[in-house]
Amino acid sequence: MQFGIFSVGDVTVDPTNGRAPTERERIKAMVAIALKAEEVGLDVFATGEHHNPPFVPSSPTTMLGYIAARTERLLLSTATTLITTNDPVKIAEDYAMLQHLADGRVDLMMGRGNTGPVYPWFGKDIRAGIPLAVENYDLLHRLWREDVVDWKGRFRTPLQSFTSTPRPLDGVPPFVWHGSIRSPEIAEQAAYYGDGFFHNHIFWPKEHTQRMVNLYRQRFEHYGHGSADQAIVGLGGQVFMRKNSQDAVREFRPYFDNAPVYGHGPSLEEFTTETPLTVGSPQQVIDRTLTFRDYVGDYQRQLFLMDHAGLPLKTVLEQLDLLGEEVVPVLRKEFDSMRPAHVPAAPTHASLVAAAGGAKDSTVHAVDDVTGKAPEVNR
Amino acid sequence: MTTRTLAIVSAGLSQPSATRLLADQLAAATRDELAGRGETVDLRHVVLREHAHEVTNNLITGFPAESLRAVLDTVTGADGLIAVTPIFNASYNGLFKSFFDLIEADALTDRPVLIAATGGTARHSLALEHAVRPLFAYLHAVVVPTSVFAAPEDWASGEADAGLRSRIDRAAAELAEQVHRRPVSTGPADPFALTTNFEELLGRREP
Numbered sequence: 001m002q003f004g005i006f007s008v009g010d011v012t013v014d015p016t017n018g019r020a021p022t023e024r025e026r027i028k029a030m031v032a033i034a035l036k037a038e039e040v041g042l043d044v045f046a047t048g049e050h051h052n053p054p055f056v057p058s059s060p061t062t063m064l065g066y067i068a069a070r071t072e073r074l075l076l077s078t079a080t081t082l083i084t085t086n087d088p089v090k091i092a093e094d095y096a097m098l099q100h101l102a103d104g105r106v107d108l109m110m111g112r113g114n115t116g117p118v119y120p121w122f123g124k125d126i127r128a129g130i131p132l133a134v135e136n137y138d139l140l141h142r143l144w145r146e147d148v149v150d151w152k153g154r155f156r157t158p159l160q161s162f163t164s165t166p167r168p169l170d171g172v173p174p175f176v177w178h179g180s181i182r183s184p185e186i187a188e189q190a191a192y193y194g195d196g197f198f199h200n201h202i203f204w205p206k207e208h209t210q211r212m213v214n215l216y217r218q219r220f221e222h223y224g225h226g227s228a229d230q231a232i233v234g235l236g237g238q239v240f241m242r243k244n245s246q247d248a249v250r251e252f253r254p255y256f257d258n259a260p261v262y263g264h265g266p267s268l269e270e271f272t273t274e275t276p277l278t279v280g281s282p283q284q285v286i287d288r289t290l291t292f293r294d295y296v297g298d299y300q301r302q303l304f305l306m307d308h309a310g311l312p313l314k315t316v317l318e319q320l321d322l323l324g325e326e327v328v329p330v331l332r333k334e335f336d337s338m339r340p341a342h343v344p345a346a347p348t349h350a351s352l353v354a355a356a357g358g359a360k361d362s363t364v365h366a367v368d369d370v371t372g373k374a375p376e377v378n379r
Numbered sequence: 380m381t382t383r384t385l386a387i388v389s390a391g392l393s394q395p396s397a398t399r400l401l402a403d404q405l406a407a408a409t410r411d412e413l414a415g416r417g418e419t420v421d422l423r424h425v426v427l428r429e430h431a432h433e434v435t436n437n438l439i440t441g442f443p444a445e446s447l448r449a450v451l452d453t454v455t456g457a458d459g460l461i462a463v464t465p466i467f468n469a470s471y472n473g474l475f476k477s478f479f480d481l482i483e484a485d486a487l488t489d490r491p492v493l494i495a496a497t498g499g500t501a502r503h504s505l506a507l508e509h510a511v512r513p514l515f516a517y518l519h520a521v522v523v524p525t526s527v528f529a530a531p532e533d534w535a536s537g538e539a540d541a542g543l544r545s546r547i548d549r550a551a552a553e554l555a556e557q558v559h560r561r562p563v564s565t566g567p568a569d570p571f572a573l574t575t576n577f578e579e580l581l582g583r584r585e586p
Contacts (some may be wrong), residue, residue: 134580184573185580192577204442211571219573265439274444 001335002346003328004044005037005320006079006236006303009057012310015258020310026056027063029313033306034067036317038074040324046077046109046303051085051118054260061094068102075348076102079198079236079303080111080179083140084132085122087156092143092164099169104349109177109198109234110137112186124155130185131155137178141193144173147364163364170359175347177234177301180212187212191219196232196346201292202305203261205274209235210295217297229343234301235292238277241322245280251315252279259309282326289331298339300346302331381563383418385409386457388425390464390475397497399426401529402463405495408547409461412555423453427474434477443481455486456567459493459558460520462511466498470510479514486568488519491557493550495527504528523553 007030013020021029034045047057047064057063064076076098081091091108099106112129113119119126135153142149143164152158168174177196180186181204190197197216199209213233220231240255242248249268256268256279271277278288293299304323307316345351353359367373387406391398402424410420427434433447443451454460464475494511498504507526515522527550533543 130580134577138581182570184571185575188573188575188577188580203440205445208442208571215571215573223577262440266436266444270436270444271440274442 001299001332001339002043002075002301003323003332004042004046004075004077004301004303005033005306005323006046006048006077007033007057007307008048008305009050009055010260010308011054011056012260012308013258014310014312015254023056029307029316030057030063031067031070032313033316033320034074035070036320037324038071040320040328042074042320042324042328044075044077044301044303046079048079049082051082051121052115061098064106065098065101068098068105071105073105075105075107077106077177078108080109080113082113083110083136084112084126084129085119085124086136088136088140089143089156089159089162089164092140093166095174096144096164096166096168099174099349100166104169104172104353106349107175107177107347109179109196111179112183128155130183133186134189137176137189137193141173141176144168147362163366165364167362167364169349170353170356171362172349172352172356172359174349175352177232182208182212184212184215187216188219191216191225191231192223194220194223194225196234196300198234198301198303199236199296201236201276202238203275206276206292206295209276213296213299226344227342229297229340232344232346233296233299234303234346235296235299236303236305237289237292238275238305239285239289239319239323239327240279241282241285241319241327243281245284248279248281255309255311263309282322285327286330286334289327290334293335293338298335298343300344381418382421383413383458383558384421384423384453384456384564385459385461385558386423386425386454387461388427388454388463388475388478390427390472390478391497392428392465392472392474394428396428397529397534398463398465400534401495401497401527402461404547405461405463405493405527405551408551409459409493409554409558412551413558416555416559418559423457425450425454427478430478431474434474434481437481438477447481451481452567455482456564457490458561458564459491459554460487461493461495461554462515463495463497464511466496466503466506469503469506471496471506471514476514479518482518483568483570484518486518487515489561490520491554491561492520492522493525493527493554494522495529495550497529499531501528501530501532504530521557523550523557525550525553 011026037045047060049060051058116126149162177198178186178190179198201209217228217231221228240252278285306319387402389399389402406422413420433444437443464471492515496507527546
C-alpha cells in the first residue's frame with residue numbers, strides 16, 4: 001500500500017496570528033513539505049492545480065520537476081490535473097517530459113475542477129464538464145499509446161499526423177487515477193479504461209465514498225479488467241495529531257473553525273463524526289484509518305491532506321514526522337497483512353514496465369522536413 | 380387500499396406556532412380527502428426549526444448531516460407535499476428558503492404541492508402567489524390552484540373560522556385529487572445511480 005500527502009496549495013491566513021504567507025513562501029513550503037514526505041518514508045506527494053487566487057500551484061509539472069531533482073524515491077502525482085480546461089495535448093507532453101526527468105516516478109490524477117469562472121478563462125464551459133473530461137481524456141489516452149494520431153472532436157482543433165513528444169518513458173504511459181466526489185460518470189470512466197479511482201474522502205460523509213468506490217469496482221469488473229476487488233482504489237483523508245488528543249483538538253480548533261471549505265459551519269465534533277476527519281492522537285488516527293477498509297475494501301493508496309487552512313510550515317512538518325514515524329509504519333503493516341494475495345498493489349512505473357513485457361525505447365525518429373533525411377537509428 | 384405518504388414542512392419559528400397549527404389542519408383535511416378516495420395516509424411532519432443548524436451546516440459544507448438526510452429523503456420521496464411558511468418581509472422566511480435550496484433541482488418534478496402561509500395581517504396574503512408559488516414552479520412541482528393564507532383574524536374563534544375552513548377544505552381536496560391520480564412514489568432518487576455507460580458517454584461526441 002502507498003501512503004502519501006496531497007496539497008491544495010492554498011494561501012490562507014493563519015487564524016491564530018492573522019498572517020498569510022506570500023506566494024513565494026507558500027511555494028517553497030510546498031517543496032519543503034514534499035522533501036519532508038520522502039525523508040519520513042512516505043511514498044507519494046501530489047499537488048493540486050489551480051488557476052485562481054488564493055492558490056499557488058498553477059504549473060504542477062514545474063514544481064514536480066523541481067521536486068523530482070531533489071528526491072530519490074518519492075512518487076510525484078497530482079490532485080488533480082484539470083482534464084477539462086487543459087489541452088490534452090499539453091498534458092500528454094508535460095507529463096511525459098516529467099516522467100523522463102523523474103525516471104518514471106510519476107502518475108497523475110484527473111479531475112474536472114468545480115470553479116465555474118475558471119472554465120471560460122481557458123475557452124471552456126463548466127456545463128460541459130463531463131463531456132470535456134470524457135473527450136479530452138480519450139485523446140490523452142491515445143496520444144500516449146499511438147505514435148501518430150489523427151483526431152477530430154468537439155472541444156479542440158483537429159489533429160493530423162500528430163506525434164506527442166517525448167514518447168512515454170520505456171514505452172509505458174504514466175498510471176492515471178480519476179478523482180470524483182459524486183459524479184458516477186467519472187467512476188464509470190475510470191472503470192472503462194481500467195485506470196485507478198480516487199475519492200477525496202475529506203469533506204463529505206463516508207457513504208459518498210462507499211457508493212462511488214462500489215460503483216467503480218462493479219464497472220471495473222464489467223469491463224473485464226479483473227474482479228471488483230482487484231480494482232485500483234485511492235482515498236484521501238484529513239488528520240491533525242498531537243501526542244495527547246486534547247492538545248490536538250485545542251490546537252486545531254481555530255484552524256478548523258476558520259477553514260476555507262467548512263469553516264463557520266459545523267462544529268469540529270460534528271464534522272469528525274460526519275466525515276473521515278480525525279483530530280487526536282496518532283493511535284486514534286491509526287484506528288480510524290483502518291476502518292476505511294471496512295467500507296471500500298482493500299485499497300492501494302492513502303493520501304492525507306496536511307497543509308491547509310493556514311497551518312504554519314513548522315506545524316505541518318511536525319505532523320509529517322508523526323505521520324511517518326508513528327502512523328504509517330503501523331498502517332502499512334496492518335493493511336498489508338489483511339490484503340489477500342490476488343489484490344494487486346498500486347501500479348508503479350516498474351510494475352507497468354514488467355506487465356508490458358519489459359522496457360522499450362519508444363522514441364519516434366521523424367524524417368527531417370528540411371533535408372528529407374532520417375537520422376541513423378540504432379535499433 | 381394503497382398507502383400514501385404526505386410530507387408536511389412547516390417553517391414557523393415560535394413555539395407554539397400558528398404556522399404549525401395551519402399545517403396540522405391542512406394535513407388532517409388532506410388525509411380525510413384521500414381516505415374518501417380509498418387511500419390511507421402516512422403523515423410525516425418536518426418542523427424546520429428543529430433542523431435550523433443542520434440546514435445552515437449543509438449550506439456551508441454541501442452535504443446534509445445524517446438526520447437531515449433522512450428529512451430531505453422524506454420530502455423528496457413523498458407522494459405529496461404541504462409547505463407552510465410564515466411571511467417575513469413580504470416573502471417566505473429565510474429558513475424555509477434555505478431548506479428548499481437544499482432540494483436537488485429535479486427532485487420535486489411533477490410532485491403535487493399545497494402551499495400555505497401565516498402572517499401578521501391579511502395584507503401579506505399575496506406573498507404566496509408572488510414568492511412561494513414561483514419557487515415551486517421553478518422546481519417543476521404541481522402547485523394546486525388554491526393556496527391558503529391565515530391571518531390573526533382567521534384564528535379569532537380559537538380554531539379556523541368558516542372562511543379559512545372552506546379554503547383549507549378546497550385546497551386539501553385539490554391536493555388529494557392530484558396525489559390520487561398519480562402512481563405511488565418509489566421514494567427519493569439515488570444521486571449515485573449510473574444512468575449511462577461509457578460507450579454512450581463517448582458516443583455523445585459529435586463527429
